[in-house]
Amino acid sequence: xxxxxxxxxxxxxxxxxxxGFVGRLTxxxxxxxxxxxxxxxxxxxxxxxxxxxxxxxPGGTGVGVLRADVADPDSVRDLARHARVVASTVGxxxxxxxxxxxxxxxxxxxxxxxxGEPEFVDLMYxxxxxxxxxxGARLVHACGFDSVPHDLGAYFTVxxxxxxxxxxxxxxxxxxxxxxxxxxxxxxxxxARGRQMIAAARDRRRHEPRLMGRRATTPxxxxxxxxxxxxxxxxxxxxxxxxxxxxxxxxERYGPDFRYRHYxxxxxxxxxxxxxxxxxxxxxxxxxxxxRRWLSGRLQxxxxxxxxxRARSWxxxxxxxxxxxxxxxxxxxxxxxxxGETAKMFAEAALSLALDDLPxxxxxxxxxxxMGDALIDRLTRAGITFRVAAKx
Numbered sequence: 001x002x003x004x005x006x007x008x009x010x011x012x013x014x015x016x017x018x019x020g021f022v023g024r025l026t027x028x029x030x031x032x033x034x035x036x037x038x039x040x041x042x043x044x045x046x047x048x049x050x051x052x053x054x055x056x057x058p059g060g061t062g063v064g065v066l067r068a069d070v071a072d073p074d075s076v077r078d079l080a081r082h083a084r085v086v087a088s089t090v091g092x093x094x095x096x097x098x099x100x101x102x103x104x105x106x107x108x109x110x111x112x113x114x115x116g117e118p119e120f121v122d123l124m125y126x127x128x129x130x131x132x133x134x135x136g137a138r139l140v141h142a143c144g145f146d147s148v149p150h151d152l153g154a155y156f157t158v159x160x161x162x163x164x165x166x167x168x169x170x171x172x173x174x175x176x177x178x179x180x181x182x183x184x185x186x187x188x189x190x191x192a193r194g195r196q197m198i199a200a201a202r203d204r205r206r207h208e209p210r211l212m213g214r215r216a217t218t219p220x221x222x223x224x225x226x227x228x229x230x231x232x233x234x235x236x237x238x239x240x241x242x243x244x245x246x247x248x249x250x251x252e253r254y255g256p257d258f259r260y261r262h263y264x265x266x267x268x269x270x271x272x273x274x275x276x277x278x279x280x281x282x283x284x285x286x287x288x289x290x291x292r293r294w295l296s297g298r299l300q301x302x303x304x305x306x307x308x309x310r311a312r313s314w315x316x317x318x319x320x321x322x323x324x325x326x327x328x329x330x331x332x333x334x335x336x337x338x339x340g341e342t343a344k345m346f347a348e349a350a351l352s353l354a355l356d357d358l359p360x361x362x363x364x365x366x367x368x369x370x371m372g373d374a375l376i377d378r379l380t381r382a383g384i385t386f387r388v389a390a391k392x
Contacts, residue, residue, distance in 0.1 A: 009084045009109075011041045011064060012354045016079065016100065017089035018042035019049045022114065022144075025343035026089065031057040033347065033382075035355070043079055044090075045069035070096045077103040085110040087143075087350040094120040094193070101128050101139060108135035110353045114346060116146035116239045119193055122200040125364045126207050133363040140370050142243050143349040144342035148367055149317045149384075150240040150262065151247055152376055153332040155368040156386050158254050162324030166257035169244075169322075170221070172229045172265035173236060175315040175337050214256050216248035221261040228320050228329075233263035247368035255323065265318070310336040318389070329389040341384065348378040 015030065017023040019042075027042055034040060041064030042050050050067070054060040068079040070090060080086060080103035090096050093115040104111035105128040115121060121141045132139050142151075154169050161167055218241035226233040241262040248254035313336035321328045334341045349367060352358065356374040367375055376386055 009082060011039045011083045013038065013040040013085045013087060013350050014043050014064075014066060014079060014083035015040070015087050015089070015350075016043045016068060019044050019046060019053055020089050022339060022343055022346070023089040024053060025339055026087070026347050027053060027057060027063075029343050029347040030350075031059060031063070034351070038351075038354070040064070041066050041082070043068050045071075070099050073099055073103075076100050077107070080104045080107050080109045083109055085112070085350050085354045087111075087346060088113045089346075091115060091117075092120075093117050094123070098124065098127070102131075105129075105132035105135065105137050105139060108137050110138045110140070112140040112143045112346070112349055112353065114144040114146070114342065115141050116144075118239050118242055119197040119200045121239065121242070121364075122197075122204040126200075126203050129363045136362045138353065138361055138370050139364045140349065140353070140367060141364070142239055143346050143367060145315070145337040145345070146238060147240040147243040148345040148349070148375075148379075149315070149332040149334075149337075151243045151366055151368045152372075152379070153317050153319050153330065153386070154244045154260060155247060155251075155372060156332070156376060157319040157321040157328060157330045158258075160328040160330065160388055160391065161321050161326055163253065163255070165255055165324040167255045167321065167323035168259045168261075170226075170228075170233075170261045170263065170320045171240075172226060172231065172233060172263050172318045172320075173315070174231070174265045174318075176313055211249050214249075214252070214258075216245050216254060216258045216260075218242065218245040218260045218262070221263060226263070226265070229265055229318050231265035231267045233265060236262050236264050238262065243366050244368075247366045250365070250369045310340050313337065313340070315341070327392045329391075331387050331389055332385065333387075334384040344382050344384070345379065348382055349375060352378055 015023060015027055018027045030040060042053060043066040044050055045067065047065065047067045050065045054063050054065055057063060066079055066082060068075040070076060076099045086100065086104055086109055088097065088100055093113060094117050097113065097120055101111055101124050124139065128139065150171055153171060157169050158167060220235045223234050241260055244260045248258040315337035316331060316333040319330045349371060352371045352375045358371055358374055361370050380386055
């Protein structure tokens with residue numbers, strides 16, 4: 001593995017899609033928290049909007065502006081050459097994301113995004129992991145609420161348990177938050193691409209090396225009342241279990257036989273039943289093109305919840321880990337999961353890749369594998385809680 005010398009790049013971090021809803025929040029976070037001397041830039045297809053954003057940022061005169069458009073491959077490749085780390089908020093990623101991943105993998109630039117699209121992650125592994133390993137690029141997907149609290153929370157929980165024994169971790173997600181137009185569009189797109197998602201997962205399994213001498217599984221749990229957290233547990237059909245499973249496959253600390261299950265925690269049964277029905281109805285509606293287009297028009301990309309709503313929002317992910325005769329209860333918690341905390345997680349992950357002394361990795365890797373303790377430390381200092389609630 002040969003890693004290119006990043007010191008010859010003009011920027012440490014380039015934020016692509018900076019004028020979108022989450023992109024702007026991430027730019028504001030970086031402007032407020034980036035260490036002195038960090039060379040960073042904002043990028044997108046509309047240079048005038050980028051200039052206006054730069055003018056609104058504290059200390060914005062030191063922030064670079066780069067024009068790049070996913071419809072112009074040369075501009076995307078030029079963007080990748082200008083940065084040590086590229087952080088992309090431009091989704092839906094299965095439609096707009098591959099050109100940048102390919103460019104970063106080819107020129108040895110670290111890449112991270114906010115995708116929650118399993119199909120996209122699997123396609124990028126099959127098409128670009130091998131090249132990224134050759135150049136030393138780290139391709140880190142799902143660096144927001146999908147899937148940082150779950151991936152790092154499971155990693156944190158495992159570290160509280162004995163080594164070298166079979167381990168199980170169950171997570172229970174609670175949140176009060178709203179979502180943006182971009183998130184809604186991505187969700188509808190995923191619901192409409194079930195066959196493609198299954199095909200991409202199968203293709204990935206054909207390319208991935210088999211795990212020898214160990215096992216890591218992420219079965220879908222059955223709905224049940226979980227007395228350990230005092231709530232109804234409903235299986236969550238998100239990308240998070242896949243990300244946790246890949247961390248477990250890569251890191252021997254997860255033990256010889258690891259199992260992870262992922263749930264939403266709902267205290268009242270009628271709410272749980274209603275939630276399942278609503279998701280089912282949205283999934284059915286997304287299969288009809290005309291209905292999907294109508295739903296997409298209800299909330300436009302770039303729109304999102306107000307600052308007042310975000311200030312009232314919160315999340316909590318509780319974990320129950322067992323192994324070697326021990327049981328541990330842990331929690332990852334914070335404020336607005338979809339936007340305020342996602343921007344924080346995303347920005348801190350980019351800063352970690354750019355600045356921290358990290359394990360030597362390359363190719364498609366998870367946050368736990370690429371950044372692990374360093375990112376937990378950063379997020380803890382930034383106000384996201386990682387705590388052990390109890391041990392037995």
